Amino acid sequence: MATKGREQLSAISDAVLSGPTSPAMVRQRPLPAPTQLMNLTGGHLESKAEIERLKKEQGKALVIRLDLCDDGPFHSSPLDPVRVANLKANLKENPQTTPAQLRPAAAGRFQILAGRHRKAALLELGREEWLVTIREASDDEAERVTFYDNLLAPQLTDYAKYLGLAQRKASRSFTVRELETESGLSKSQVARLLSFERLPAAARQLVASKPSAIGANVVELLAALAKDHGDRVVQAVELVVEGKLKASKAPAWVTAPPKEKNAERRRQPSTDLAVDGTRYVRIRRRDGLLSMAFTSAQEADELERIITELIKDRIAKLKSLS
Structure with a gap:
């Protein structure tokens, strides 16, 4: 994909999820307010006040529990185990510096827009929390971010890209031209x-x-x-x-x-007729073709005359029957 196309795809995510304050690059360690670990119990935010506080912190990096984050409805392909393994190896040695992108869901939970492979890798490492940014996003915006974030991944198969484009085309009734404009692809x-x-x-x-x-x-x-x-x-x-x-x-x-079929034709048998142990003629037939290979040119001449007369007699009989 051309550089211009990559820049356009990156801009989609920025336009939807970035706020006046860009997410800080926060290391995985105890964080001061407002990037402190949110007090979450029983799978829900503790209070409406906590939810309201969270909304005010949109666009800033937060650390929240992994078990509160679910895949959104717009992921068109399954998790790539190779991608998860690569992220796992990296996150085992290094802190998570790129926040996942979430949007609020019902009952104090969150939908993952970008970062589900990171979540899978962190869970395999036994982690319970991760670094995220949270934004309100419409279904259309969420679908765009989900698909175009994955479209930038070099390991994404063409079939997975097709599924995302087809989903986007169907949900928005897009033409190829409109998909071209939105995606940055030619x-x-x-x-x-x-x-x-x-x-x-x-x-x-x-x-x-x-x-x-x-x-x-x-x-x-x-x-x-x-x-x-x-x-x-x-x-x-x-x-x-x-x-x-x-x-x-x-x-x-x-x-x-x-x-x-070719092999069947090559395997069609031939018939050899011999006189006193010496081959007289080899007969082959393939579909409507009958060939005879005589060892004697003189015999070939004689049999050609006989066969011709035989065919003429056969034709005459067929005519009399019609």
Whole structure:
């Protein structure tokens, strides 16, 4: 993705979640007010006053309990275990310096807009608290932040990016042009990612089972073939997912004649007729083609005359029956 596109995507998050005061880079240690650990009991904020105090501290870094934070409704892909493992290794040796982004939810709980992989890593490390910033955000703003925060992650698969774009397209009734403008991606990039939706449903299910197996460049080519070769496209994707076919070779495999038929033709038997142990003629037939290979050119001439007369007699009989 171009630098301009990355800057535009970063600006989306900043526009929604940043306030007059940028979140401070707070180390994981006891923090002075107002970035002190909020007094939380029984999974809820202690009082309405505490909730009101929290609202006033929007945009500032706070430390809160992990068990009060839930995934929001706009995450379109499952957690990436590799990404969680990398974050776990980093957070084991270093303090969390980048706050997660949350919005208030019901009953004193919070929805995660950005940072769910960090939460998973911290939980695996046995941590109970994490550094966050909290902002009021509409569903539209929350969806934008959730998706575009992930879109910037280099390890995100093309299929996961497609799911996010498709969700954004459906929820806002966006055109490709509008997605291009909002995301910072080019028109061709957006169209390429959306080509997953033009695969047969069975092929999409296969991709979903192993999203890293096939990228948008190949999917765009397969989608163009799906109308005339739907079954072959599904078979090709299945082979790719199973590791039996390279993704880059899948489009050519779809349009190539099935190897099974070619092999069957090559295996069609021949019949040898012999005279006193010496081959006289080898007869082969493939579909409507009958060939005879005589060892003697003279015999070939004679049999050509005989066979021609035989065919003429056969034609005459067929005509008399019609």
